[in-house]
Amino acid sequence: MDPIIQNISKHITLTPEEEQLFLSKTEIRHYKAKTMLHHAGQVCKESYFVNSGLIRSFNINDNIVEHVLSFACDGWWISDMYSLLSQKPGNLFIEVLEDSEVMVLSKENQDQLYLEIPKLERFFRILIENSLVANQERLMDNLSLTAEERFDKFCKRYPTLLQQVPQKQIASYIGVTPEFFSKMKARMLKK
Amino acid sequence: MDPIIQNISKHITLTPEEEQLFLSKTEIRHYKAKTMLHHAGQVCKESYFVNSGLIRSFNINDNIVEHVLSFACDGWWISDMYSLLSQKPGNLFIEVLEDSEVMVLSKENQDQLYLEIPKLERFFRILIENSLVANQERLMDNLSLTAEERFDKFCKRYPTLLQQVPQKQIASYIGVTPEFFSKMKARMLKK
DNA sequence: GATTACACTTAATGTAGGTTAAGAAATGGG
DNA sequence: CCCATTTCTTAACCTACATTAAGTGTAATC
Numbered sequence: 321m322d323p324i325i326q327n328i329s330k331h332i333t334l335t336p337e338e339e340q341l342f343l344s345k346t347e348i349r350h351y352k353a354k355t356m357l358h359h360a361g362q363v364c365k366e367s368y369f370v371n372s373g374l375i376r377s378f379n380i381n382d383n384i385v386e387h388v389l390s391f392a393c394d395g396w397w398i399s400d401m402y403s404l405l406s407q408k409p410g411n412l413f414i415e416v417l418e419d420s421e422v423m424v425l426s427k428e429n430q431d432q433l434y435l436e437i438p439k440l441e442r443f444f445r446i447l448i449e450n451s452l453v454a455n456q457e458r459l460m461d462n463l464s465l466t467a468e469e470r471f472d473k474f475c476k477r478y479p480t481l482l483q484q485v486p487q488k489q490i491a492s493y494i495g496v497t498p499e500f501f502s503k504m505k506a507r508m509l510k511k
Numbered sequence: 512m513d514p515i516i517q518n519i520s521k522h523i524t525l526t527p528e529e530e531q532l533f534l535s536k537t538e539i540r541h542y543k544a545k546t547m548l549h550h551a552g553q554v555c556k557e558s559y560f561v562n563s564g565l566i567r568s569f570n571i572n573d574n575i576v577e578h579v580l581s582f583a584c585d586g587w588w589i590s591d592m593y594s595l596l597s598q599k600p601g602n603l604f605i606e607v608l609e610d611s612e613v614m615v616l617s618k619e620n621q622d623q624l625y626l627e628i629p630k631l632e633r634f635f636r637i638l639i640e641n642s643l644v645a646n647q648e649r650l651m652d653n654l655s656l657t658a659e660e661r662f663d664k665f666c667k668r669y670p671t672l673l674q675q676v677p678q679k680q681i682a683s684y685i686g687v688t689p690e691f692f693s694k695m696k697a698r699m700l701k702k
Numbered sequence: 703g704a705t706t707a708c709a710c711t712t713a714a715t716g717t718a719g720g721t722t723a724a725g726a727a728a729t730g731g732g
Numbered sequence: 733c734c735c736a737t738t739t740c741t742t743a744a745c746c747t748a749c750a751t752t753a754a755g756t757g758t759a760a761t762c
Contacts, residue, residue, distance in 0.1 A: 438632070452646060688750060690749095707760080707761090709759095715750100716750075718747105728740080729738070
């Protein structure tokens with residue numbers, strides 16, 4: 321079964337016809353590492369479901385400093401939610417980190433699908449609820465935990481990413497500089 | 512018109528019967544300041560829509576330190592989303608800050624309403640989408656802005672809260688200690 | 703009307719994490 | 733295979749913010 325259909329059927333049940341309709345509104349694309357799927361300043365028109373590979377979203381400070389908002393590996397969705405929903409220019413970049421196969425769902429098609437398969441409202445609601453909960457936890461963690469504790473949590477929650485992602489991007493995700501991360505890692509290994 | 516119905520009709524259109532059905536599943540309650548609507552460690556059974564007053568959610572570190580996750584004033588929803596959705600014990604406390612009138616929607620009734628008025632899936636989807644976008648922005652702000660910049664943004668985004676909320680809770684919301692916040696405020700006034 | 707409790711301030715000192723810079727290691731494209 | 737670029741490390745120094753502690757103002761409770 322198509323991974324995206326499998327993903328959907330975790331939360332709602334589609335008929336075979338609905339599955340076909342859904343798939344007909346998506347598009348498979350293959351991207352090479354380092355491809356930019358979306359640029360800050362542009363209006364985001366689509367969201368991506370990762371069949372295989374690895375993608376990240378991040379913003380860039382006045383200062384040239386990158387901050388990773390999220391990673392998406394197999395079975396995850398990624399987009400610039402703010403820009404996609406408001407159809408205004410966003411602040412995020414979306415970049416392919418490893419050669420990837422993605423399912424592309426345009427905003428237009430997504431809006432149509434909501435009308436044609438109202439159950440999808442529920443699916444995306446649940447998807448976003450889970451996202452929100454994870455985000456809230458990350459926010460609280462950033463307010464209350466040390467960098468070391470945040471890194472521990474990251475390791476437990478995303479053990480695969482640890483191998484895949486360049487270390488400086490993990491540093492950025494947990495909210496420290498690469499230099500400090502390196503020092504911290506060395507310190508942690510001694511224990 | 513009932514504020515909660517007004518809130519809903521910003522995003523979807525309900526028939527008069529649906530409005531009545533919705534209202535019949537909610538309950539008005541009046542709370543005094545300092546009431547705890549939800550305790551960490553408990554399973555959250557309801558969410559709250561604030562007709563008037565002020566409510567906050569926060570967690571408490573091992574260390575007795577409070578961290579404010581969100582404020583809810585007139586026209587806002589608040590709950591412990593993680594606990595409500597998973598029906599597991601949560602980490603949040605929900606506390607009434609000013610005498611408040613709230614509409615209470617139990618999880619049970621909410622789930623029923625999803626079945627009886629499927630349009631509500633859309634309403635809550637949109638509500639949570641907006642929440643997620645705001646949360647993502649706050650996360651990125653915490654990673655990339657100074658305390659002073661975060662405070663500026665807070666003032667612009669929630670000008671009313673500034674007057675209502677004790678200063679130490681604003682400090683907690685933007686992620687600094689009350690002592691540092693006090694010093695920072697004095698420094699900012701000089702400019 | 704005194705007492706308690708809480709919110710806010712100020713100031714001295716401490717530290718997690720940032721900055722700068724330079725070299726070493728790894729990666730990758732031609 | 734080599735050169736170029738990027739990633740990672742190390743170290744000296746710096747700063748935004750935390751901690752501790754003591755003092756002030758004010759509202760709530762008896």
